[in-house]
Amino acid sequence: xxxxxxxxxxxxxxxxxxxxxxxxxxxxxxxxxxxxxxxxxxxxxxxxxxxxxxxxxxxxxxxxxxxxxxxxxxxxxxxxxxxxxxxxxxxxxxxxxxxxxxxxxxxxxxxxxxxxxxxxxxxxxxxxxxxxxxxxxxxxxxxxxx
Amino acid sequence: xxxxxxxxxxxxxxxxxxxxxxxxxxxxxxxxxxxxxxxxxxxxxxxxxxxxxxxxxxxxxxxxxxxxxxxxxxxxxxxxxxxxxxxxxxxxxxxxxxxxxxxxxxxxxxxxxxxxxxxxxxxxxxxxxxxxxxxxxxxxxxxxxxxxxxxxxxxxxxxxxxxxxxxxxxxxxxxxxxxxxxxxxxxxxxxxxxxxxxxxxxxxxxxxxxxxxxxxxxxxxxxxxxxxxxxxxxxxxxxxxxxxxxxxxxxxxxxxxxxxxxxxxxxxxxxxxxxxxxxxxxxxxxxxxxxxxxxxxxxxxxxxxxxxxx
Numbered sequence: 001x002x003x004x005x006x007x008x009x010x011x012x013x014x015x016x017x018x019x020x021x022x023x024x025x026x027x028x029x030x031x032x033x034x035x036x037x038x039x040x041x042x043x044x045x046x047x048x049x050x051x052x053x054x055x056x057x058x059x060x061x062x063x064x065x066x067x068x069x070x071x072x073x074x075x076x077x078x079x080x081x082x083x084x085x086x087x088x089x090x091x092x093x094x095x096x097x098x099x100x101x102x103x104x105x106x107x108x109x110x111x112x113x114x115x116x117x118x119x120x121x122x123x124x125x126x127x128x129x130x131x132x133x134x135x136x137x138x139x140x141x142x143x144x145x146x
Numbered sequence: 147x148x149x150x151x152x153x154x155x156x157x158x159x160x161x162x163x164x165x166x167x168x169x170x171x172x173x174x175x176x177x178x179x180x181x182x183x184x185x186x187x188x189x190x191x192x193x194x195x196x197x198x199x200x201x202x203x204x205x206x207x208x209x210x211x212x213x214x215x216x217x218x219x220x221x222x223x224x225x226x227x228x229x230x231x232x233x234x235x236x237x238x239x240x241x242x243x244x245x246x247x248x249x250x251x252x253x254x255x256x257x258x259x260x261x262x263x264x265x266x267x268x269x270x271x272x273x274x275x276x277x278x279x280x281x282x283x284x285x286x287x288x289x290x291x292x293x294x295x296x297x298x299x300x301x302x303x304x305x306x307x308x309x310x311x312x313x314x315x316x317x318x319x320x321x322x323x324x325x326x327x328x329x330x331x332x333x334x335x336x337x338x339x340x341x342x343x344x345x346x347x348x349x350x351x352x353x354x355x356x357x358x359x360x361x362x363x364x365x366x367x368x369x370x371x372x373x374x375x376x377x378x379x380x381x382x383x384x385x386x387x388x389x390x391x392x393x394x395x396x397x398x399x400x401x402x403x404x405x406x407x408x409x410x411x412x413x414x415x416x417x418x419x420x421x422x423x424x425x426x427x428x429x430x431x432x433x434x435x436x437x438x439x440x441x442x443x444x445x446x447x448x449x450x451x452x453x454x455x456x
Contacts, residue, residue, distance in 0.1 A: 012178030016185070119203060120196035120325060127188050131181075139175045 017082030101133030166302025183273030217332035224253035246424035274360035355439035362447030
C-alpha cells in the first residue's frame with residue numbers, strides 16, 4: 001500500500017508508541033538518576049540497604065538487571081516501531097512491533113516465574129502490547145509492507 | 147417514469163443499513179477513534195475493577211483481618227453497613243436497593259458496575275464522535291450517496307458504532323468476570339455470570355443514547371475533534387448545569403430536595419442506576435427512557451443530516 005494511504009489507526013498506534021516509549025525512557029532515566037543520587041548522597045549505604053531489601057523480597061540482582069534490560073529494549077522497540085508505522089515499513093514496523101508485544105509477554109512471564117503476582121495491574125499493563133501484537137499482524141498487516 | 151423507479155429503489159433499506167454497519171464496525175479499528183476507544187474502555191474498565199479488587203488482594207497478602215482470603219474479605223467489607231450507606235448515597239436509592247445490589251447479588255461486581263456506569267457516557271464519546279464528521283470534512287460521503295440514501299448512511303454508521311461498542315464492552319466484562327470467578331473466587335459462578343449479564347445490558351442501554359447524541363453532533367460538525375470536544379462537553383456540562391439548577395431551586399426557591407428527583411431524569415445520566423434496579427418495572431422504565439432518548443437524538447440527527455450540505 002502506498003505511503004500516502006496510511007490509515008488513521010496506524011497513525012494513532014504510532015503516536016501511542018511514541019508516548020509510551022517516551023514515558024518509558026523517562027522512567028528508566030529517572031530510576032538511574034535516583035539510584036545514582038542515593039548512592040552518592042549516602043556513600044553507598046542506602047544502595048546496599050535497598051539491595052538487601054530487594055533480595056529479601058525475592059528480587060535478586062540478576063532479576064533487577066533483566067527487568068532493566070527488558071525495559072530498555074521495550075522502550076527502544078516502541079520508538080523504532082513507531083517510526084516504522086509512520087513509514088509503513090515491514091521490518092521496522094510490523095516485525096519490531098511484534099517483537100515489542102512478545103517481549104512484554106515474556107517480561108510478564110519472567111516476573112511470574114520469579115515469584116511475582118499476577119493481578120489486574122499486570123493485565124492492564126498487557127493491554128497495549130497484546131493489542132499491538134494483534135493489530136500489526138491482522139488489521140494493519142497489509143499496510144506495513146514497504 | 148425513470149426518477150420514480152429510482153426513488154423507490156433508493157429509499158430506506160435495512161439491507162443497506164446492515165452493509166454500512168458491518169463495514170463501519172470492521173473499519174472502526176483501522177480508524178484512530180476506534181483504536182483509542184478500545185484502549186480507553188479496556189483501561190478504564192479494568193482500572194475500575196482494580197480499584198476494588200487490588201486493595202482486597204493487598205490486604206490478604208499482608209495477612210489481613212483474621213487471616214481471611216480475598217473472597218471472605220470482599221464479602222465482609224462490601225456487605226458492611228458503611229458500604230451500604232455509600233451505595234444508597236451514590237445511587238440515590240433506599241436500603242432495599244442497596245441490599246439488592248450488595249447482598250442479593252455479587253457485591254464486588256455491583257461496586258465495579260456502579261463506578262463503570264459513571265464512566266460509560268464519557269468513554270462512549272471516544273468511540274462514537276466520528277460517525278460522519280470526518281467523511282463530511284473530506285467530502286467522502288459523496289461517493290456513498292451515489293449508491294444509497296442519507297438515512298441508510300446515518301443509521302448504518304450508528305449501528306456500526308453500536309456493534310463495535312458492544313464487542314468492546316463484552317471483551318472488558320469477560321476479563322473482569324473471569325478474573326473475579328477464577329482469581330477472587332468469591333461468588334457462585336451462576337450468580338456472577340447472571341449478574342454480569344445484567345450489568346452488560348445496563349452498560350449497553352446506557353451507551354445507546356450517548357452514541358445517538360454523538361451521531362447527531364457528528365453530523366452537525368465538519369471536524370472530528372470538534373465533534374469529540376462538543377460531545378464530551380455536552381455529556382459533562384449538562385450534569386453541572388442540572389446540578390446548579392437543582393441547587394438554585396433548593397436554596398433560592400426553598401423547593402423540597404425530595405421533589406427535585408426529576409431534574410436529572412431529563413438526561414440519560416439520571417436513569418443509569420435504575421438499569422440495575424431490583425424491581426423489573428423500574429428497570430423496564432429505565433430501558434424505555436434510554437430508548438426514548440436514543441430515538442429522540444437519532445430523529446434530530448437524521449433531520450439535520452438529511453438537510454445539510456455534504
